[in-house]
Amino acid sequence: MNWGTKLLIGMGSFMAFIITLAVLMIRSGSDDLVDKDYYQKGIEYDKDYARKSQMQKDQAEPEISIGDSIRIVFNKPMTGTVRFLHPSDTKKDRIVSLNSGIGKKIALPLSDIAEGHWKLIIEWKSDAKEYLFEKNITIH
Numbered sequence: 001m002n003w004g005t006k007l008l009i010g011m012g013s014f015m016a017f018i019i020t021l022a023v024l025m026i027r028s029g030s031d032d033l034v035d036k037d038y039y040q041k042g043i044e045y046d047k048d049y050a051r052k053s054q055m056q057k058d059q060a061e062p063e064i065s066i067g068d069s070i071r072i073v074f075n076k077p078m079t080g081t082v083r084f085l086h087p088s089d090t091k092k093d094r095i096v097s098l099n100s101g102i103g104k105k106i107a108l109p110l111s112d113i114a115e116g117h118w119k120l121i122i123e124w125k126s127d128a129k130e131y132l133f134e135k136n137i138t139i140h
Contacts, residue, residue: 051123051132060131062122066139070108072122077102080124080131084113098124115139 035041055061063073072082079099086092092114100106122133 048132051130052134054129055131055133058129058131060126062133064120064135064137066110066137069110070137072098072106072108074100074104074106074124074126076126077104078124078126080122082108083121083123085119085121086114087117087119098122110139113139 058075060075062075065071077100080097082096082098084092084094084096094113096108098106116139118137118139120135120137122131124131
């Protein structure tokens, strides 16, 4: 075999490799680097930023402790929701409604929450002000 034949075989192999990668890229259905609802999240970013800033301004960050249950202590009575987001499995995500009544403390049982790392997002309203708090937690 001379060098011309080797050159054609090498070039043909390279072209086949590139075509195979192009076909695999076109066949893939999802782009994992982009959220499905990125547009809506972009619109709501200002609202979330304002609620986080309001929490810091009013020094309303809740105290969170984890034991047999998750205990959350707020500065004032409140109503809202807490979202448990599991980073590797969205089927495990949970949303729980909160209402402290006239008190400031809430205890959430851990019976339906799996062990591992979670992102905790608390959204609440107190004295006609809205707040947002995010924290990464580990449940043992």
